[in-house]
Amino acid sequence: MIASREETSSPGGPPGNGGGTVTGPGAADLLRDLAGTGRDLRRGGFSRHMFTDAEMALREWFVAEASARGLSVEVDRNANLWAWWVPADVGLTERAVVTGSHLDSVPGGGAFDGPLGVVSALRAVDLLRAAGVRPRRPLGLVVFAEEEGGRFGVPCLGSRLLAGSTSRAEALALRDLDGVSLAEAAARVGLDASRIGPDPERMDRIGCFVELHVEQGRGLVDLGEPLAVASSVLANGRWGFRFTGEGNHAGATPMDSRADPLLPAAHVVLAARRVAAAGDSLRATVGKLIPRPGGTNVVASSADLWLDARGPDMQRTRRMVEEITTAAREAAEVEGCGLEVRQEAANTEVHFDAVLRDQIRDLLTSREAQARTGSRDVPLLATGAGHDAAVLAAAPGGRPVPTAMLFVRNPTGVSHSPAEHAEDDDCERGAAALALVLGRLLVEGAQPS
């Protein structure tokens, strides 16, 4: 397949082609191959949750694309997919340059969050080969599992397990909304979850990690630039609130005889906005709220909601959550409802490796790179979104992995929504930039940080 693509290539073509033979489909073409998989007809966009039919189809697609490029593919003990390019003359002890992202989505998500980083990695392999780059260390392409936490509730589950940020016991206790455990879900698709857990040997093979991602804000579109390098990721966490009251008949129950858990739940939605808006760079969101039993003519007996909270650091994030929790407790008491609050995730803020960041920025602002990517400047952008890259950068114990991220312009500034977008040219610019960065790292290595 690769051979036939090279035969059909032409000298013009995508902006990323630095003079070598243009090979195969562009990043946006690869993305279009996925456009029919995991459509969510009710929500719009895509719902591609771990081990669902849609996500398994995307995994098969990745295996086929990587295999067609002669890469060797494996699934690690935590369901992450890896494709390796290990040139014959490269020593097995050399640490690898790794790139990749994820293929799963939030419910009703967009086409770019995750897949753009995966297709760009595949495209970068084609561009590197067309440019005649001869790696001195292995290149790994990785597809992390359950980055969005859309099925089992823990975002970046695959990278967290790999890095040891989530334990084996924590993972084995996870169940989806239908009560299916992670191990059961894995077994149903023929994967063995018995070896799930931290993978220090694999971590040790990663020399550095570069993740390309669609931007999830308006930074680049406002600056008129196609590409950015990440500076940092906000501290973030997720808290689950369960209010319990007394389920009853909506018509027969007088207003003063109610213990309706949806009342304090509504107060939390408003308190989250009030407290976060009053702070600096704070974010607080309730996006999931489930009254039970959920009948129109029934006073709910319980209401579950999840608070997504982010801030410049964990201390300020926790202070905000405490303030919202206080409002929740007061509202629950007024209504005669019970309240349980549990922390489901908490990730400290991450500042990406400064040396790698500057090395990448210097490279991408070189004249040669500007010609290929159309960038005049490559700004540094902070982000409020969590990423597998941030998990690897903050891996507990052992050696920290030098980690970097590239962002590709999103004209809507919207993400986690079907409105998320990136233009074809910008996708190809991103892949070209990624290829330049990987090429440099594969030949010269990362500077020690």
Added chain:
Amino acid sequence: MIASREETSSPGGPPGNGGGTVTGPGAADLLRDLAGTGRDLRRGGFSRHMFTDAEMALREWFVAEASARGLSVEVDRNANLWAWWVPADVGLTERAVVTGSHLDSVPGGGAFDGPLGVVSALRAVDLLRAAGVRPRRPLGLVVFAEEEGGRFGVPCLGSRLLAGSTSRAEALALRDLDGVSLAEAAARVGLDASRIGPDPERMDRIGCFVELHVEQGRGLVDLGEPLAVASSVLANGRWGFRFTGEGNHAGATPMDSRADPLLPAAHVVLAARRVAAAGDSLRATVGKLIPRPGGTNVVASSADLWLDARGPDMQRTRRMVEEITTAAREAAEVEGCGLEVRQEAANTEVHFDAVLRDQIRDLLTSREAQARTGSRDVPLLATGAGHDAAVLAAAPGGRPVPTAMLFVRNPTGVSHSPAEHAEDDDCERGAAALALVLGRLLVEGAQPS
């Protein structure tokens, strides 16, 4: 089967047995036959929605029980089930005495709301026969379809179609949450929905209707009485609110750049409580609220909620809904969200037939009845719950159907919840009272009202 039950009967037994041979299982025994059907393991209680496996199993059970009593069973054009006892010497032109209720439930509902009226109707047939009653007019037992509106959103759908309160076109436009139409759902269980719609001939055959129901409040338990007669039903309606905003990333989207539809939705929950609590006998409930896409790390793009509103009359109910809608519009505007409000149902208040009501009350406070039912008084109770009886009493056009309801004590006062309850003895007292009322109506007929 009936014969063998009579053979095994004994002279003691249930309170309803007025000296004749005791026949078969009591009302509570019949109810226990249903205890394994339609359990909702996630919500607790029962979920028995129209044409689901559970509801079809309950229909089969009713057909078997009615057939075992020698009743002739039919399904009407609107999926309501009918069982007829037409003594050989009764003229076909005589209008029938009809009793019954429903077998469907709200999501996660209790065991009594609906089924108690159906099992009491079957039990009343046994008691009438044991007492040697010789009907001068037909007795109809009816199981109305989709009383709770749990699948297609319109409560009392079966009785409303029968009575012409919901049109054929309105019914055919209904779809469940999975997008399945009423006609498709009917076809899947082998029912033909092509003849759905008003059924004036069948309506004309109903001389009077008596529905027994578990009480959905604390009226009887506070009075220390087992049985009541209904006076009236609150006006009630359902309004759907859809807020639309901009779905986005929970981490990457600053608080001042959001159009989050869950914010105005939360304001509606609080406004409903505030406005209803300030009025007299007003009820306003949000029991169903769905943010979409519903991811924890996603600012919702839309939020649907349903307002259940009730009041002493339609005017005061509408005024309350208008006040809540105003609050909704203001909150939507502040957030930059869109709002659509649609009325899904509106039923005027119902005062049950005064002559039939007093006739029943006189009968049930007689010394003979008191001995059988343990009632000292049979109070008149108003209810905030809607019922098929109220639909028949308020049938548009034609002859109004004289309609009455009996309530059976509920020690928890809770309904539409697994906590709903009635003691075995009270169930049997209810069936005995129903048998007395039906016996009188079958022999003497209803007084002209």
